[in-house]
Amino acid sequence: MAWLVVAYLGSLAVLLVSAFWSTNTFTGAVVHRFTTHNVVKAFTDAVFRVTTLRTIGVALLVTVICIVLAVPLALYMAKLATPRVRLLLVIAVTTPLWASYLVKAYAWRMLLSPEGPLAWVGGYTPGYGLAATVITLSYLWLPYMVIPVFAAFDRVPDSLIDASSDLGASDFSTLRMVLVPLVFPGIAAGSIFTFSLSLGDYIAVTIVGGKTQLLGNVIYGQLVTANNQPLAAALSIIPLAAIILYLLAMRRTGALENV
Structure with a gap:
């Protein structure tokens, strides 16, 4: 718990604080002077607003696609497949998790070329x-949906x-x-993974997205290319807030007990 507070919550606190700093327009150095300019720009700028809506839309669409693919597969694995076929399907679902993220992303780049x-x-x-x-993104995060849904179906008594x-x-x-009512918490639990992982992804978007801009790319560009750490921190508040709101929405479904 102490490590979580120091390493994770502490870094988030520093992130939020740095969003209220500014940068020297000449040197680009971070100036520790309080200002709300970056936060206001992150939430009011038209470009950032469109990018935010696009990012949330992509995250929701990926989640829906993963649900549509995962539910029938998980149902077959849990209730219809023989023990041997079930084992093979579990291996097939989990094996991609051992492969490199970059290898899978570049494989899709080649396929979609x-x-x-x-x-x-x-x-x-x-x-x-x-x-x-x-x-x-649907391919990358599908196992994170299949596994909790399969576990939910498996817990339903055949009687x-x-x-x-x-x-x-x-x-x-x-x-x-x-x-469906019995396995819905498992679906909701899987959606937490697919939604949050899609919301913050920027590597796959860079590899296969072409000119597509999502929040992850914009934040990375502000941090690395534009060397504007305070604005990048301010933009990071948006996906953080979206994930918190999504978690609060999923809390009543029992999803958090299935994560």
Whole structure:
């Protein structure tokens, strides 16, 4: 707990404090003089506002895609697959987590390239841009959705499904009225990972996004390229606030107990 407070919460405190500093316009050095200019600019500038909305939209879209892909796969793994097939599917889902993040991102860059395999086979590829960013992020974070949803399905007693069938419910009714309410906390838990990881990503966006700008890229650019640490810190408040609001929204679903 002490390490968490010092290393994590302490660094966040320094980040928030530095957002109220300024920079010397001539040397670029950070000036420890209180000002609200950076925070006001981060929340009112039209470019930053559009980038924020785009970033949140991408994070939500990636989350929805991961849910759509993860729920049927997790249901099959937990309730329909034989023990051998289940083991193979668990290995298939978790193995990509051991691969390098950069290797996976660059692999999608090659796949989505205008001269890549997708163009050879299907004659069409989205190339680099917003669509490529969503596809790549969905692939990268899908295991973080599948694992908690699979665990949620696995905890549902088979007797409940049998009882629902005995009472005359269809498969769809059983899924909607019995399984979904029970596994929703697992879905919400997975969405915390997919949403927060997509919200803060900037490496994959740089690799496959082309000219797409998300908050992570803008913050990185202000910190490294523009050498404006206070403005970068002020912009970092936006995804931090979005994640906190998302966590508060998920709290009532029981998701935090499933993380």
